Amino acid sequence: MGTPADHLPPALSNDAINMLLQTAGIPQATAIAHPKVKAQYHSGYFLTLPHTDESCGPSELVLRVSGRHLPAIKTANEVGVMTWLSKNTTIPLPKAIAYSASTDNPISHEYTLLSRVKGVTLSDVYDSLSQEQIAHVLNQLIDFLCQLQDFPWDGIGGLVLNEQGEIRLGETVATLNIGGPYPTYIGYISAQVLKNVRLIQTHDKLAFMRDAVPRLESFVLALSAHADELNKVKLRLAHKDLHFANLVFDMSSGKITGVLDWDFSGVVPFIKWNPRRSSLWNGLDDATSFDEKQRLLELFTQRCEERGVSLLDDANYTSPLQESTQKAADFLRAIVEVSPRDQRQDLVQGWREIVLENIAQYGA
Structure with missing residues (x-):
């Protein structure tokens, strides 16, 4: 592939x-x-x-x-x-x-x-920033995210311009091949799972998942019975890849002068605003990068609390069943994406067990 x-x-x-x-x-x-x-x-x-x-x-x-x-x-x-x-x-x-x-x-x-945009890529100069400058960067990111959080949407998908130059909801990469936009969380999850089921049924390298197809189909059928609980989630526009290599920074003013690469952004259930946990990554591929991201997350969380901002609280699952639903969909998607490429084969069987464990919450 x-x-x-x-x-x-x-x-x-x-x-x-x-x-x-x-x-x-x-x-x-x-x-x-x-x-x-x-x-x-x-x-x-x-x-x-x-x-x-x-x-x-x-x-x-x-x-x-x-x-x-x-x-x-x-x-x-x-x-x-x-x-x-x-x-x-x-x-x-x-x-x-x-x-x-x-x-x-x-x-x-x-x-x-x-x-x-005038400035330098933030990841390129991150190591030279003082703690005061880093705190200022985090405050600006909170301001940007609050603006996105303040605007509600009535569907899940991307944004496109029609012939009159008006903005409407449409497909984004996350909804590619499953249609959309979707007015509800369970509509989006159902379409995503059923698309992956079809791929499992047709791709030879996904044959090891075919015995789970009846259970996956039962899982989808069961979602609608829990619509009130599962659809209790905010729909917000998200960048979804807000790491420091996508931020342009002016050293003299300490201001972020540009947020780049909105290609894969879209309106998502807010629990998916940071799907790969890429936000706050410093752009450095070394052993200390993960620890530094965790440190930044702690600082970011502290700043949100001090400012009375509910960003991170609003991104939490609203029920254990909603968390199980999202985990099942996420790990099924991961299996379908990597197995045809013969990637991550040491992890795939563990992902399969996570999918089955979470759809079992529905009796599937």
Whole structure:
């Protein structure tokens, strides 16, 4: 099945990039450079524009060229979310100058053309920050998250722009291949589990899960009987990958000047606002990274309590049954994602036992 990097677009020539700029009504770039860091789902270019009256915009842009992993949905979702955020929050963002959610353009790939946010990637300078600066960063993150928490939604999914430029709920990567948006938590969970059941029934490397299919189907049928209990969860817009490599930081002011990479964001049950526990990660792949993230979480929790902010409390499960439901769905999804790639085989059987243990709470 390959990895996301296998689907990245080939390098673009300067001529191709300048042709794209021309079609967007933007002057040709005077310099084009590749970022040092490679992303899994897109290639990036830093563009410098001439300083003329005709530019009518930022003199530095970032071109993100998507691979063919997730046609249309990733680009449309990112632009929809950023558009909503710019209208309804003060969260600092790059400005979307132009985009295409199709391959019908001069570079034959989806792309977003964004203003370049001034500052440095927070993860790159994290080790040099004082404790006072770190506390200031955490306070700003709490402010951003409170703005997202204050706005209720009536469905689970991504945000897209319709032909009139209005924002509506649509699919996001998390709902890809299961439809959506979903008005309730159990509707979303049911669709996710049934999609994975279909994959178990058709993929040879998931055959070891087929004896569990009747139990999984019974689990889905049982959810509706507990709708009042399970649907007691807030639906909120979440970034879902809010680590320090996605934050741009100004050293002189101590302010976060940009929150990047909203591709995989969407409206989620608030218990899933931080699905991979990636928030507060310092971006360092070393032995101390986990301990440092735990320290930051303790500081973050303390700051929330001091400010009377209920962010973390609202992210808790509202009942043991809701926790069992989410665990079953999460570990089933993990099995279906990694087994066809022959990954994490030392863990898969343990994940299977977790799924079966939690659906047993429904008599399945």
